[in-house]
Amino acid sequence: MKKKRVKKELTVEQKIQRRNFISFTVFGAFAAGTYGGWKWLYNSPEETAGITAGAHKPLRRALNATELFFRRLAFNENHLVKTYPKSMAAKVVRHNSDIGSEGKLPPENWKLQVKKKSGEVLQITLDELRALPKTEIIYDFKCVEGWDQISHWGGVKFTDFIAHFKLQDEAKMEYVGLETPDKQYYVGIDMPSALHPQTLLAYEVNEKPLNGQHGQPLRLIIPVKYGIKNLKRIGSMNFSNTRPRDYWAEQGYDYYSGL
Numbered sequence: 272m273k274k275k276r277v278k279k280e281l282t283v284e285q286k287i288q289r290r291n292f293i294s295f296t297v298f299g300a301f302a303a304g305t306y307g308g309w310k311w312l313y314n315s316p317e318e319t320a321g322i323t324a325g326a327h328k329p330l331r332r333a334l335n336a337t338e339l340f341f342r343r344l345a346f347n348e349n350h351l352v353k354t355y356p357k358s359m360a361a362k363v364v365r366h367n368s369d370i371g372s373e374g375k376l377p378p379e380n381w382k383l384q385v386k387k388k389s390g391e392v393l394q395i396t397l398d399e400l401r402a403l404p405k406t407e408i409i410y411d412f413k414c415v416e417g418w419d420q421i422s423h424w425g426g427v428k429f430t431d432f433i434a435h436f437k438l439q440d441e442a443k444m445e446y447v448g449l450e451t452p453d454k455q456y457y458v459g460i461d462m463p464s465a466l467h468p469q470t471l472l473a474y475e476v477n478e479k480p481l482n483g484q485h486g487q488p489l490r491l492i493i494p495v496k497y498g499i500k501n502l503k504r505i506g507s508m509n510f511s512n513t514r515p516r517d518y519w520a521e522q523g524y525d526y527y528s529g530l
């Protein structure tokens with residue numbers, strides 16, 4: 272004989288108690304989960320020191336994934352940074368910090384050192400660079416410190432430089448690293464940004480050779496990035512599949528620093 276199951280009717284009071292119990296249990300589980308997640312992040316190892324300013328590994332992994340997502344979403348080599356007529360270019364070009372690029376370096380005492388995959392180091396003179404087709408750009412230069420200015424630069428397009436010096440294999444790597452001759456200031460640039468059609472190895476500002484303030488004899492002009500990545504006085508260049516060291520990224524600034 273089957274027992275008839277009688278469902279006991281709950282009183283209003285009991286219903287409230289039951290809901291309260293469920294709410295608190297669920298809330299408690301979430302709170303424990305959040306606390307656990309935070310503890311896990313807090314106790315996880317810090318990322319390798321050096322390249323960026325230190326963040327717990329999972330957080331850095333998340334930041335890098337976010338960066339990659341936006342690189343893929345927003346970066347398009349066919350998208351050009353806005354350019355302006357010459358009449359709008361500043362006559363007095365603003366000058367910012369000079370780490371590794373102070374004073375003058377006589378161009379005859381300078382050579383651009385390019386480290387090839389094979390280990391061979393190219394030594395390129397300013398005259399060799401000036402002999403290549405010149406590209407000019409007038410665009411709004413932006414510094415992370417909050418200023419911007421329309422300025423006029425001239426030099427060798429980075430892609431022309433790669434083609435002329437037969438660095439196609441090197442350009443297949445993920446990053447290019449640039450350092451001042453004294454190694455005091457250095458930047459790492461993702462290859463798609465370096466190969467962007469508006470990226471220049473510049474030796475002129477306002478149609479005159481760069482002066483001591485703007486990174487003579489040669490500087491990077493990379494309009495898809497903030498000023499911090501526009502290294503003044505390039506001394507050496509190397510290519511890699513891992514992130515080259517980067518002066519401001521070491522201080523906690525965004526490694527990508529794209530616009």
Ligand SMILES: Nc1nc2c(c(=O)[nH]1)N[C@H]1C(S)=C(S)[C@@H](COP(=O)(O)O)O[C@H]1N2
Pocket residue numbers: 364365366367368369370371372413414415451456484485486498499500501502503504
């Ligand atoms: N060697 C070197 N390059 C550098 C810097 C620097 O301190 N040293 N400062 C960067 C920053 S923060 C900016 S905004 C620009 C400023 O370039 P400008 O002085 O030509 O305006 O250079 C970038 N390149």
Ligand SMILES: [Mo]
Pocket residue numbers: 367413414415416498499
């Ligand atoms: Mo800057």
